[in-house]
Amino acid sequence: MSDGDMKQPIELLTFKLGDQEYALEIMSVREIRGWTKATPMPLAPSFMRGVINLRGTVLPVIDLAERLGLPKCGQNNRNVIIVVKLEGHMTGLLVDAVSDIVALGNSDLQDPPDAAGGNGMHVIKSLTVIDERMIRVLDLAQVVVQAESDAA
Numbered sequence: 001m002s003d004g005d006m007k008q009p010i011e012l013l014t015f016k017l018g019d020q021e022y023a024l025e026i027m028s029v030r031e032i033r034g035w036t037k038a039t040p041m042p043l044a045p046s047f048m049r050g051v052i053n054l055r056g057t058v059l060p061v062i063d064l065a066e067r068l069g070l071p072k073c074g075q076n077n078r079n080v081i082i083v084v085k086l087e088g089h090m091t092g093l094l095v096d097a098v099s100d101i102v103a104l105g106n107s108d109l110q111d112p113p114d115a116a117g118g119n120g121m122h123v124i125k126s127l128t129v130i131d132e133r134m135i136r137v138l139d140l141a142q143v144v145v146q147a148e149s150d151a152a
Contacts, residue, residue: 010106014099014135015082017065017073021099023128023137028084032098035079049094052081059083061092067143068123084140091144104128109137 012023013032038050038061047066051058061081066072073079073094081092109126125139 008106009103010109011101011103012135012137013082013101014130015080015095016097016099017068017070017095020070021133021135022064022095023102023135024082024084024093024140025137026101028086028140030083030085030090033081033083033092035075035077035081035094052092054083054090054092057090059090059092061094062144064093064095064143084144086140086144089144093143102130104130112136 011026013026013029014021014023016022033054036052038052040050041048044050047063049061049063051060053059063073073096078097079094080098081094082098083090083092109128112124112127123139123142124136126137128135128137
């Protein structure tokens with residue numbers, strides 16, 4: 001990595017799952033839309049809320065909280081679906097609320113501790129602290145690709 005890479009800011013979209021804050025790299029986010037009731041799919045994993053119609057495209061929607069082993073997102077008018085694109089596939093991530101967009105340098109991000117153990121830590125790419133708030137940056141490939149293979 002050259003010094004130029006270290007100066008390049010990383011833009012993150014921060015959002016809430018319950019009382020915890022998470023983030024995704026903004027480049028993977030296509031749009032943010034209000035909650036739409038999803039059509040359930042038979043035999044899908046419990047975190048797969050179903051599918052919605054996104055301008056003629058069938059979009060799978062994952063309850064991100066449940067996917068991460070947290071209590072399910074409560075359904076209310078503040079819920080939003082973050083539409084992400086990864087390797088040509090679009091997926092909706094149901095979250096409690098979107099917070100804001102922040103720009104950070106690589107030096108602001110820290111690797112998650114290995115001590116956490118368990119198999120869930122690989123979904124956290126890095127950690128950062130913003131205004132005393134601990135933000136967990138998700139590795140979208142681990143969240144979405146794993147979810148699709150679980151559903152297959």
